[in-house]
Amino acid sequence: MSDEEDDIILSELDDEELVLQMHDDLYDGLKEEIEEGTNILLERGWEPYRVLTEALVGGMTIVGKDFRDGILFVPEVLLAANAMKAGMAILKPLLAETGAPTIGKMVIGTVKGDIHDIGQNLVTMMMEGAGFEVLNIGINNPVENYLEAMDDFQPDILGMSALLTTTMPYMKVVIDTMVEKGIRDDYIVLVGGAPLNEEFGKAIGADGYCRDAAVAVEMAKEMMARKHNQMAAG
Ligand code: B1M
Secondary structure, eight states: OOHHHHTOOGGGSOHHHHHHHHHHHHHTTOHHHHHHHHHHHHHTTOOHHHIIIIIIIHHHHHHHHHHHTTSSOHHHHHHHHHHHHHHHHHHHHHHTTTOOOOOEEEEEEEBTTOOOOHHHHHHHHHHHHTTEEEEEOOSSBOHHHHHHHHHHHOOSEEEEEOOSTTTTTHHHHHHHHHHHTTOGGGSEEEEEOTTOOHHHHHHTTOSEEESSHHHHHHHHHHHHHHHHHHHHHO
């Protein structure tokens, strides 16, 4: 870091400059600066969701592009991810604090072979904020982990995340296993992750593909309402 950057006082920047500075700080993996910036934006009255999307997710998008283009490498991206998680940790209780009544239960996890967890942590936070009870089973989950979690936790929804083109086909392994065991229709299956799309979601037999965490919440609510209506009618 240069001396010039050392001199930047985050609280003296206006909102727009601060968000841009946070993108730089996330890029540089500066955890404490990200925590400070997150707190400043909240103190200035920003909604937690806006801080999340504009400052944190916005910064990670830039990291993602330079990672793709070979400008950043795994160690740097890990630092950026840690900084992002530190900001998310501040926002988590605020996003979960809506006081919404429990409207459903969800198990979510990243599939086998895949260790990306920022997206699914974000989905967890947003779902909890919307009133869902969520069991997050973490990363690198073989089908057995999903089955065990569904058995123990009895969710309405199974959520799966994959960030790699090489791991996304594993979602079909999980769904096919559910079909074989005769439990597929007991759950709403939602999938998400950067390389997926709606077509893929349909092709593997999921009930819905979620482009982002906000879509996941909307879709989950809609499908829960549909499930309740069907139960009431039947
Ligand atoms: Co990785 N990585 N990575 N990585 N990484 C990507 C995914 C990549 C696109 C980067 C790139 O090349 N541009 C690329 C994949 C290419 C491909 O498959 N086509 C890639 C690669 C190649 C790799 C490695 C193979 C690199 C290597 O070792 N050479 C390796 C694989 C490790 C493994 O998993 N086995 C690897 C490792 C890593 C780190 C460990 C360094 C780190 C992860 C840290 C962590 O997660 N704790 C990392 C990161 C950070 C990324 C990028 C830069 C950012 C991912 C992220 O957190 N995004 C990523 C680039 C990118 O995605 N543009 C990249 C922010 C997050 C909020 O978005 O996860 O998309 P996202 O989640 C969104 C939606 O997708 C959706 O909602 C979320 C919130 O809005 N969503 C769901 C996600 N899951 C959902 C589940 C749902 C619903 C919605 O269920 C209902």
